[in-house]
Amino acid sequence: MDATDAKILKVLQRDGRLTNQELSAEVGLSPSPCLRRVRNLEAAGIITGYTALVDQKLCGFPVTGFVRIRLANHSDETVRGFEARIAEIEHVLDCYLMAGGEDYQMKVIARSLDDYEQLVRKTIQKIPGIASIETSFAYGVVKHARGLPVSAEMRP
Amino acid sequence: MDATDAKILKVLQRDGRLTNQELSAEVGLSPSPCLRRVRNLEAAGIITGYTALVDQKLCGFPVTGFVRIRLANHSDETVRGFEARIAEIEHVLDCYLMAGGEDYQMKVIARSLDDYEQLVRKTIQKIPGIASIETSFAYGVVKHARGLPVSAEMRP
């Protein structure tokens, strides 16, 4: 992982469909070592995949909300069951296990406020073992970075 | 926007570097109409770009936190200044304007807890107009979807 790798990551986060030739030109290499570096980054698990970015509103999901959940207990069964159910709900875009208290926070999208309410009350609320739910809406997006600020040196 | 477009979006969210031939095979088209549909989705702004997904931990950012901020007032100057500063901080991955109260919520990454504290206290805290800051750490990631559940019909 050197400065060239970092530059490759930066460029590929900006445009993940660049041609290997274009990429190699941007990072100052010839195509074949450039391709090898990309393959190495993929094999090392640093690049985990590529994806098309899709406009959330244009796809009919104008509503974004955050849901915070506290479980009634943290037995293995409750936790596993909860996390498995969350993983299945495709309107839940991500979910974090929060430190300090047995709390989850997840980002949820919906086609309307009604749908959002339905989703929370009829799907999420019904998962066993939930002690409490808090919900908050996003009014708008101020910033949405499309990648990490990767650099060559990485202190553990 | 029909079922074929939806399938294209679904497949490209799963693997944004598929060859046009592979993509066309997966969606059941021949390459040339498939490419034209992709170009149309790009031109319509539905596909906003492509990106490489990078492993956050392997890149040296094991810490994820959420920061909630309340502004002291919502004059244009304060709001613009705040949002402009946030946009510059590359450790702030995203930031939402929350409904109900003048609140922002942002996701922040750091190389360590120390760095996180430094970032919050020395960079974010210093932005003018902040009334209060609340912070919470993520202990781990339960789910991280790589795309929206796009479908053909989209109710407004």
Place this chain on the structure above:
DNA sequence: TCATCTATTGGCAGATTCTGCCAAAATGCA
């Protein structure tokens, strides 16, 4: 300083893919 060894690079070439163009097929409408 120099010799040696290792890792990385650049160029080459056959195979694959891209992509603009045109005719054919499918679809929608009256």
Place this chain on the structure above:
DNA sequence: TGCATTTTGGCAGAATCTGCCAATAGATGA
């Protein structure tokens, strides 16, 4: 049904990919 419009499939020249090999750069130790 018949017409107009949209979408599709195939073709072909141009561009790109990618495995292989020799050459280069950088590090190591005497």
